[in-house]
Amino acid sequence: MPRPEQHIFICTQRRADGHPRSSCAGARNSEALYTAFAEALIQRNLQNRIALTSTGCLGPCQAGANVLVYPGAVMYSWIEAADAAKIIEQHILGGTPWADKLTPAELW
Amino acid sequence: MPRPEQHIFICTQRRADGHPRSSCAGARNSEALYTAFAEALIQRNLQNRIALTSTGCLGPCQAGANVLVYPGAVMYSWIEAADAAKIIEQHILGGTPWADKLTPAELW
Numbered sequence: 001m002p003r004p005e006q007h008i009f010i011c012t013q014r015r016a017d018g019h020p021r022s023s024c025a026g027a028r029n030s031e032a033l034y035t036a037f038a039e040a041l042i043q044r045n046l047q048n049r050i051a052l053t054s055t056g057c058l059g060p061c062q063a064g065a066n067v068l069v070y071p072g073a074v075m076y077s078w079i080e081a082a083d084a085a086k087i088i089e090q091h092i093l094g095g096t097p098w099a100d101k102l103t104p105a106e107l108w
Numbered sequence: 109m110p111r112p113e114q115h116i117f118i119c120t121q122r123r124a125d126g127h128p129r130s131s132c133a134g135a136r137n138s139e140a141l142y143t144a145f146a147e148a149l150i151q152r153n154l155q156n157r158i159a160l161t162s163t164g165c166l167g168p169c170q171a172g173a174n175v176l177v178y179p180g181a182v183m184y185s186w187i188e189a190a191d192a193a194k195i196i197e198q199h200i201l202g203g204t205p206w207a208d209k210l211t212p213a214e215l216w
Contacts, residue, residue, distance in 0.1 A: 012164070053117070
C-alpha cells in the first residue's frame, strides 16, 4: 500500500492461559478486535488509506486489549471489538481521540 | 513504559518455506534483526525512551526485512541485523533517516 495517512496497531500477543500478565490475544480476544477493525475499514473503503497491523506486546498488558494509533502515539486500552467503529469514526475520520478509552497516563 | 519518543516496529511475519511472498522472519531472518535492535537500544540506555515492537506483515514482503519508525512512518527495507546500529545512530539519535535503506516510494 502507499504510505498510509494513519496506522492502527493491534496487540495480538498471546500467552498461555493463566499467565500472570495475561495477554491481548486469547484472554482479551484481540483476534476478534483485529477482525472488527479490518471489517470497519473495508466497509468505509479506507483500506488503502489507513494501515492495520498486528503486533507483539505493546506494554500495558494489564489494560489489554491495547490499540495504538500513529501519528500521535495514541493508545487505547480495554478495547473490545464493539469499540472499533467508534475509534474509526471519531478518531481516524473525525480527528478527535476517544478520551474515555485512552490508556491511562501512568501506563503510557 | 512511558509514551516513547520514537517507536521502532520490526516485521516478524513468518510464512512457510517456499511461500511466494517469502517473509521477514525465517527467510529474511528478522528475528535476528529484532534482537540486534533490542541489544543496540540497551547498549545506549535507550530502552525507556525508544519503543521496539514486533509486528505482523507490514506490506512490502518482496523487500523484507522491513522496519518502520514512527513518528514519520519512515520505512526501511532489505534490513539486516548489521544495519540496526546505524539506523539507531543516524535516525533515532541523529534525526536523519538513512536514505540508502529507505523503502522505495513505489512500495510505501
